[in-house]
Amino acid sequence: MMNGQNPNINVKVTFIEHGDEAEQVDRFMNEIENDLPQAAVEGIQSGIDGMMPISILKKEVFGSEDLKEIVEINEVHLSERTSVLDDNTYTTVIEVPDNFTYQTLKHMVLDQDTQPTLKVTQNDQHQIGSSIVSDVLNQFQEQLTLGTFLEKNGIDQNAIQLDEESYGEVTTINQKKSVTSKGYYAVGMAVMNVLFIASTIGSMAFLEKKIHVFDRVILANVSRWVYFTGVLISGTIIGFFHLLIVFGFAWLVFGVSWPDLIAFFTVTLAFAAAVGGIAVLLTAISYRFNSEVITNFFSGIVVTIMAVLGGSFFPLGDSSAIIRTLGNLTPNGAGMSAYLTILRGDGISQIGSHIFFLIIFAIVTVIIAALSFPKRGLAK
Amino acid sequence: MLELVDLSKKFKQMYAVKNLNMFIEKGEIVGLLGPNGAGKSTAISMLSSLVEPTNGDGRFNNISILKRPAPLRKVIGMVPQEIALYNDLTAEENLRFFGRIYRLKGNVLKKKIDEILELIGLADRRKDVVEKYSGGMKRRLNIGVALLHDPEVIIMDEPTVGIDPQSRNYILETVKRLNAEKQMTVLYTSHYMEEVEFLCDRIYIMDKGNLIASGTKDEIKRILSAEKTISIKAERLNFLCHHYGYFFFFRNHTINYRILF
Numbered sequence: 035m036m037n038g039q040n041p042n043i044n045v046k047v048t049f050i051e052h053g054d055e056a057e058q059v060d061r062f063m064n065e066i067e068n069d070l071p072q073a074a075v076e077g078i079q080s081g082i083d084g085m086m087p088i089s090i091l092k093k094e095v096f097g098s099e100d101l102k103e104i105v106e107i108n109e110v111h112l113s114e115r116t117s118v119l120d121d122n123t124y125t126t127v128i129e130v131p132d133n134f135t136y137q138t139l140k141h142m143v144l145d146q147d148t149q150p151t152l153k154v155t156q157n158d159q160h161q162i163g164s165s166i167v168s169d170v171l172n173q174f175q176e177q178l179t180l181g182t183f184l185e186k187n188g189i190d191q192n193a194i195q196l197d198e199e200s201y202g203e204v205t206t207i208n209q210k211k212s213v214t215s216k217g218y219y220a221v222g223m224a225v226m227n228v229l230f231i232a233s234t235i236g237s238m239a240f241l242e243k244k245i246h247v248f249d250r251v252i253l254a255n256v257s258r259w260v261y262f263t264g265v266l267i268s269g270t271i272i273g274f275f276h277l278l279i280v281f282g283f284a285w286l287v288f289g290v291s292w293p294d295l296i297a298f299f300t301v302t303l304a305f306a307a308a309v310g311g312i313a314v315l316l317t318a319i320s321y322r323f324n325s326e327v328i329t330n331f332f333s334g335i336v337v338t339i340m341a342v343l344g345g346s347f348f349p350l351g352d353s354s355a356i357i358r359t360l361g362n363l364t365p366n367g368a369g370m371s372a373y374l375t376i377l378r379g380d381g382i383s384q385i386g387s388h389i390f391f392l393i394i395f396a397i398v399t400v401i402i403a404a405l406s407f408p409k410r411g412l413a414k
Numbered sequence: 415m416l417e418l419v420d421l422s423k424k425f426k427q428m429y430a431v432k433n434l435n436m437f438i439e440k441g442e443i444v445g446l447l448g449p450n451g452a453g454k455s456t457a458i459s460m461l462s463s464l465v466e467p468t469n470g471d472g473r474f475n476n477i478s479i480l481k482r483p484a485p486l487r488k489v490i491g492m493v494p495q496e497i498a499l500y501n502d503l504t505a506e507e508n509l510r511f512f513g514r515i516y517r518l519k520g521n522v523l524k525k526k527i528d529e530i531l532e533l534i535g536l537a538d539r540r541k542d543v544v545e546k547y548s549g550g551m552k553r554r555l556n557i558g559v560a561l562l563h564d565p566e567v568i569i570m571d572e573p574t575v576g577i578d579p580q581s582r583n584y585i586l587e588t589v590k591r592l593n594a595e596k597q598m599t600v601l602y603t604s605h606y607m608e609e610v611e612f613l614c615d616r617i618y619i620m621d622k623g624n625l626i627a628s629g630t631k632d633e634i635k636r637i638l639s640a641e642k643t644i645s646i647k648a649e650r651l652n653f654l655c656h657h658y659g660y661f662f663f664f665r666n667h668t669i670n671y672r673i674l675f
C-alpha cells in the first residue's frame with residue numbers, strides 16, 4: 035500500500051444503487067410524452083440507450099478497453115453498505131441515490147429539479163487506484179456536462195455534482211495527486227518527532243521550578259496566565275521551526291513538496307501551537323505533582339501511543355471508525371490528517387476542522403493549566 | 415513592617431517550623447541564625463509568600479501575606495539559598511531576563527544592569543555564561559539578581575556559603591551599605607554568629623523548628639557567653655552532682671533560653 039511503484043494495480047469499484055435506472059428512464063419518458071412535441075420525444079426515445087448515466091459509467095467508461103484490465107466492478111445492495119466500507123478491499127464506493135437518473139434527465143432536458151449528487155467514497159489506502167477513479171469520474175463528468183450525453187447545447191456545466199463523503203481520509207473527487215510513501219512517512223515522522231519538543235519544553239519548565247528560578251518569577255508578580263502563555267508561545271515557536279526543518283529536509287532529500295504553501299504554513303503553525311499546548315499541560319502537571327515522572331512517561335510511552343493512534347506508522351484509522359476518531363483527537367493525528375489532505379492537492383478549506391481543533395486544543399491547555407495552578411503561586 | 419504570627423509548617427509528621435513569631439521593622443538588619451535543618455529556609459519561604467504555611471500567617475504593613483501576597487512581592491528581593499539562575503545564559507542575560515519580569519526595560523534596565531554588575535564585581539565577566547563561573551561568582555550574581563528592582567526589603571538565605579573571605583567581607587559591607595544608603599530592610603540568614611553579629615541590630619535563633627532565642631545583639635551575645643559558661647560549669651559539676659548543678663544554674667538565670675549546640 036505504501037509502495038508507490040506497485041505495477042499490479044487492482045481497482046475495485048463498488049456501486050450501491052438505491053433505485054432501478056431503467057424504471058427511472060421509463061418514468062421520465064412517460065412524463066414528457068405529454069409535455070413535449072412528438073418529434074422531440076421521438077428524438078429522445080431513439081437515444082434512450084445513451085440516457086442512462088450510471089449504465090454508461092459502468093459499461094462504457096469503467097468497462098472500456100483501457101480500464102477493463104484493472105477495474106473490477108461490483109454492485110451491492112444498500113444493506114451491505116457498511117460491510118463494504120468496513121472491508122478494506124474497495125478502492126471506490128459510488129453511491130447512487132434514489133431517483134438520480136430521473137432527476138438528472140429532468141434537470142438536463144427540462145431544466146427542472148435540483149442537480150442530483152453522487153456519493154463517492156475513496157479508500158485512501160488505495161492511492162493509485164483511487165486517483166485513477168477520480169480522473170475517470172472527472173472526465174465523465176465533463177463529458178456529461180459538455181453535452182455529449184444529450185447533444186444539447188447550453189446545459190449547465192455543473193449538471194452533475196459529485197460529492198464526496200468523508201470515509202478514511204477526506205478526499206475530494208477533484209484530486210489530482212496521490213500521496214507517495216515518502217510523503218506519508220515524512221508527515222508521520224514529523225508529527226511524532228515534534229511531540230518530543232513538548233516534553234523537552236515541559237522538563238525545561240520544570241527545571242525552572244527545580245532550580246528556584248520559578249520562585250523569582252512568582253515573586254515578580256508574574257501571573258500564571260502570562261507564564262503558561264509564555265510556555266505555549268515557546269513551544270509554538272520551537273515546534274514551528276522544528277517542523278520547517280524536518281519538512282525542509284524531506285523536501286531536499288526525498289522531494290516531498292507542498293502543492294499549497296499557504297495551507298502548509300497554516301497547518302504547521304496550528305500544529306506547532308498544539309505542540310506548545312502539550313508542553314503547557316506537561317508543565318502544569320509536573321508543577322502540580324512536583325515531579326518529572328509525568329514528563330518522562332510522556333516522552334517514553336505516551337508519544338508512542340499517540341503516534342500509533344495518529345497514524346504515524348501506518349494508517350491505523352482505516353481499519354476502525356473509533357480509532358480514526360481517536361486518532362483525529364490527538365493533536366498529531368489531526369495535524370497528520372491535515373498535512374495529508376494538503377499533499378493530496380486540497381486547499382485550506384478542506385482542513386478547517388483540523389486547524390480549528392489544533393488551535394482550540396492549544397488555548398484550552400493554557401486555561402486548564404492556569405486554573406489548576408495555585409492561585410497565588412504558593413507551594414504546598 | 416513585617417511580622418510572622420504563630421507560623422508553622424509541617425512536612426508529613428515533622429514540624430520544620432513551629433509557632434514562629436517574629437517581626438522586622440523598616441530599616442533594620444535582622445539576623446536569623448541556626449544550624450542545619452533548623453527551619454530557617456522554610457520560615458523565609460513562608461515569609462516571602464513562596465510556601466503556604468500549615469498554620470499562622472505573616473503580615474506585611476498589616477496586610478495578610480497569605481491572602482494578598484502581591485504588595486509584599488513588589489518590594490522584596492530574595493536571595494535564595496540555592497543558586498537560582500539560568501546556567502546557560504550569561505550574567506548580563508540573566509540580569510536582563512529577571513529585570514524584564516520586573517517590567518524594567520530600555521535604558522533604565524541597561525543602567526541597572528551595569529550598576530549591579532559593578533556592585534557584585536562581575537563587570538568584566540558579564541558576557542560569560544554562568545555555567546563557567548566559580549561558585550563564589552554564581553553566589554554574587556545570585557545576590558545581584560535580587561537587587562534589580564531596588565527592593566525595600568531584602569531577604570538573604572546564607573548568601574556567603576562557599577565564598578572566599580575577601581568576597582565575603584565585600585558582600586557584608588555591601589549589605590551594610592545598602593542598608594545605610596537606601597534604608598533597605600534586611601533579613602539575613604546564616605550559620606555564622608560573627609556575620610550576624612557584624613551586620614545585625616537584632617537576632618533570632620532557631621533550632622529544630624523552634625525559636626530558641628531572640629533579642630538585640632547584646633542580649634543574644636550575653637546568652638551565648640552564658641552558654642559557654644554552662645558547658646564549662648557542667649563539666650566541672652559533672653563529677654559532683656550534675657543533675658542538681660543543671661537545675662540550679664537554669665533557675666538562677668534571668669533570660670529564658672535553652673541549650674543551642
Ligand SMILES: Nc1ncnc2c1ncn2[C@@H]1O[C@H](COP(=O)(O)OP(=O)(O)OP(=O)(O)O)[C@@H](O)[C@H]1O
Pocket residue numbers: 425429430448449450451452453454455456457495
Ligand atoms: N519540601 C520539604 N519536604 C519535606 N521536608 C522538608 C522540605 N523542606 C524542608 N524540609 C525539612 O524541614 C526542616 C527544615 O529545613 P530548612 O531547609 O528550613 O532548614 P534550614 O534551617 O534552612 O537548614 P540549612 O541551614 O541546612 O539551610 C529539615 O528537617 C528539612 O528536612
Ligand SMILES: [Mg+2]
Pocket residue numbers: 454455456495571
Ligand atoms: Mg536553609
